[in-house]
């Protein structure tokens with residue numbers, strides 16, 4: 664997948680990693696639809712802001728209509744709350760699954776025909792090392808990312824016939840406000856040197872996409888995959 668000349672849509676592009684994706688895609692010569700629940704918050708000159716709550720079916724369909732020239736879909740938006748599975752608020756647990764699994768799937772289903780029309784293109788799903796570990800305080804989120812990994816693998820199989828490359832980005836700890844807030848709330852000391860800058864991660868992700876990789880890692884994500892062959896591990900683990 665060549666980024667220069669591509670037309671990309673990034674979900675959750677108003678802040679955090681999604682915003683970094685939009686900025687770097689633009690810098691590398693892509694046309695960028697920056698999708699956000701509140702498009703008025705998108706502050707990147709040169710992108711096309713699109714209203715998109717990925718849990719709203721009408722907005723998902725409208726986005727696929729508006730952005731009918733997309734050949735790169737970046738599923739970045741996520742509900743990162745949820746708490747633990749036994750003690751958490753059931754509505755928050757359901758919201759995490761509705762957003763991260765069903766919302767992502769809805770966007771993929773809406774854009775699959777768009778990608779097919781535009782030559783196949785690519786999808787990048789932003790997963791997490793949490794998909795392969797346990798996260799005390801955010802178990803609902805971790806489980807939703809496990810489900811999203813399964814979704815990614817199966818969608819890859821289903822879309823291979825139309826020539827759509829489906830990749831996963833598996834980061835560990837990304838230096839966004841959401842991570843810093845979570846760490847503070849939980850009293851977690853983030854391991855020294857383990858937090859990747861969002862802009863650096865985006866560079867790794869887009870280089871990986873251009874190289875045709877199926878799973879793209881930062882160092883913690885790669886370590887989580889290595890741990891998969893052993894007993895379940897908690898996160899963040901020793902680095």
Ligand SMILES: NC(=O)c1ccc[n+]([C@@H]2O[C@H](COP(=O)([O-])OP(=O)(O)OC[C@H]3O[C@@H](n4cnc5c(N)ncnc54)[C@H](OP(=O)(O)O)[C@@H]3O)[C@@H](O)[C@H]2O)c1
Pocket residue numbers: 674675676677678679680681699700701715716717718738739740741742743762766789790791792834835836837838839840841842
């Ligand atoms: N930060 C980390 O340490 C870390 C580690 C591994 C993986 N990740 C993954 O990386 C991605 C970005 O994380 P981040 O730290 O940048 O998160 P973030 O700063 O909390 O941003 C989340 C984005 O998702 C959007 N969003 C939430 N629910 C949505 C919905 N229903 N429809 C559309 N947009 C929605 C938010 O929009 P609003 O502004 O409207 O809320 C926001 O733009 C996520 O997939 C996350 O799971 C993060």
